[in-house]
Amino acid sequence: MKKYAQVIVDNNSIYTDNFFTYEIPDDILDQIKIGHRVLVPFGKSNKPIQGFIFDILDENEEHKNTKKIIDILDEEPLLRDVDIKIIKWMKDEYLCKFIEAIDCIYPKGYRVNTYKVIHLVNNNFTYENLRFEEKKIIDEILKHKGKISLDKLKKNIKSNIDSYIKKLREKRIIQITWESKSIKNEKYVYSLRLNIQNSEVENTIQSLNKKRSFKQAQIISFLANKEKVLLDDLIKELKVTKSSIKSLQEKDLIKIEKIDYFRKIETTYKIDEKEINLNQEQIKAVNILKSNIQNESKKPFLLHGVTGSGKTEVYIKIIQEMLSLGKDSIVLVPEISLTPQTIARFKNRFNDTIALLHSRLSDGQRQDEYKRIKQGKAKIVIGARSAIFAPCKDLGIVIIDEFHESSYKSETSPKYNTIEVAKKLCEETGSILLLGSATPSIDEYYKCEIGEYNKIELKNRANNKQMPPIEVIDMKEELNNGNKSIFSRALYEAIDNNLVNKTQTILFLNRRGYANFISCRKCSYLFKCSSCDISLTYHKYKNIAKCHYCGYEVEVPKKCPSCDSLYLKEFGIGTEKIEEEIKKYFPNARVLRMDRDTTSKKGSHEDILNKFKNGQADILIGTQMISKGLDFPNVTLVGILSADMMLNFPDFKSSEKTFQIINQVAGRAGRDLLKGRVILQTYDTEHYSIRYAKNYDYLGFYNEEIKIRKIFNYKPFNSLISVVVFGKNEKSVIKNIQKIYDAVIYVLNKKGINNFQFILGPNPCPISKINNNYRWQILFKDLDIEIKLLKGIIKYICIEKRDFLLDSDVSLSIDTDPESIL
């Protein structure tokens, strides 16, 4: 009986974002499964493209003209059953296309290359009657055994031949079809062994020598009495070429076996392995988790453990438990704390059972890791956000460390929230979800309060040390007392002290570059990016002004470009400036700076950390990058240079973020035997973020913040959906965002809703231009309206009716619960 497949095709268009029905040919009927990647003919020209099987049906009621699937592209289905569920869920949740959700899941090296080939179909033509160019085409095709790729043909015949090809086609002399090649970017090694009995070896060698196949004879004698030899070794050893090996294979004298080769990932960072001795709190935490493994319905766990309370040890113990049950674990870490140090900690413990997935892997390496997980060779996956989609076979637990980090929200469509995806994944697979943080996000902590999550607490630091005391310094006061420097007197003295005592200092400022902007003091000319609505950051070392959004750089002239005065001045501070000031005040101090500018080279990250760890520097200056996971026993002082810098951001999460980052950076001091000290400089000493952070009082902060969220209808009480229209043509952008607004109002009116308080906009985005794209947004809150209904309406207007409604010169971005609305 014929069967039919429901296929999602790899075509990133809204019009093809639905199931296509294909007939399954008999020869693959018994192999094909849901989740398989297949090759299907598509469109008028039957171009072969990738597709994904979402369902297999016995009948095909709706369509008459079904085409047949060409082939299956992988032995095993690329998508697991749970992947299919997640894809469907993501599509609804994040208002994205099927193919966008699918793209999150399978490694991007798997693809199909297509090209057109031109071949002779008919010999019933008189060559002599053809025109010169037509002859040339036919000659070229015949030269390549009756078939050549169109690209190659055009390259070989340099003149324009399109019209002659068309003519030949009309005369039915040639035909153009599509061909394809499946690319997997996989690496294999090959092993050789004899395919003849030992007793036959002598004879074979003799007969080969007779035919003057000396190299082949040499290979046979080399292989004799050996179990297996690697192809590469053989080639090196005997200085033979692949051709002699190939002919031996054709004569069936040897067997070649393909072996998966896994490219090694280098980790240069080494740490001394400490024996894990869990304290009472940690043991209790592990036991709670363990007792839940068999539990049918699993609530997620929120592990609230103060900095240094040993969350990682808890993770390791529960992973060990999972391993002993044969189950897989996924550990997600924010990209910036996926440091060699963190990796080494897990690697030391689990060795080769670990697969690593992060942005710095090459495509090949990522592919290898993917395969190792898929084949069950790696049972523990450590990675950033996207590792949540790792193809584990039998998942036991998902751990999201530092789950409050904003990097768990994807910035590209689909703009998924990793915690939500993980929750769905765990629900579907019956796995445990463990969210760990010292400073939980307000949203998730609220879910503990209302009983959606179980809470586990680690209240004490593993070594029972107190958190280092935080001294808050009022920089307004410093200024009043005549100190114009970026260092308060207290911080200056503390740094000086540390230099004398030969202990180390970390200075934190969440901004790279030298100064945030540069302008003319005479005419107030401001250096701005030509393609973005952003002032340029000054990088003194290179003497450039740089746009941190699009990367645009311009050399800073001596004179003001507008009024020719010499009064150009930079304002605000960045890490580069701190480095300069430190060198000015403490010329003998050895300084390292770690930010995106100094870590762009591969391995530079490791370099800086290793140097600091080995005591080759006294002071480490850095951005967010240094706020996490670093464990340096000799650091006794942490200076937070401008704690309130983030507070001025127009973002409802800025208080939360400030509180979190102070906590994290402070935790870098006094981690070992030496006593730590934190100096926090701010202009706003009375802000509640700073007040509670000073005492490491998470609950106090939470209670204050949750009240504000309630009053202003922010998360977790209300959702926010942002719709941004952007494009090069500002008028068109405005016109189109207005169309969306009008359409939403129209639909709402029809549904009897007349109060539009919950819609904000359309307005220009706070950053109104990026990369020459003008940006306008509408914000929707689910106030007095069901979130499902709201999403439905937005989906209907912005996705389903998009082409009908919107012009083609604008693009659209939808973000549910955006991390930032800039």
Next chain:
DNA sequence: AGCACGCCGACT
């Protein structure tokens, strides 16, 4: 999206 096709103006 991305492909094919068809129509139209420009140009040897």
Next chain:
DNA sequence: GTCGGCGTGCTC
């Protein structure tokens, strides 16, 4: 004629 540029319509 004939080249190529763009607008249109469809994808099992």
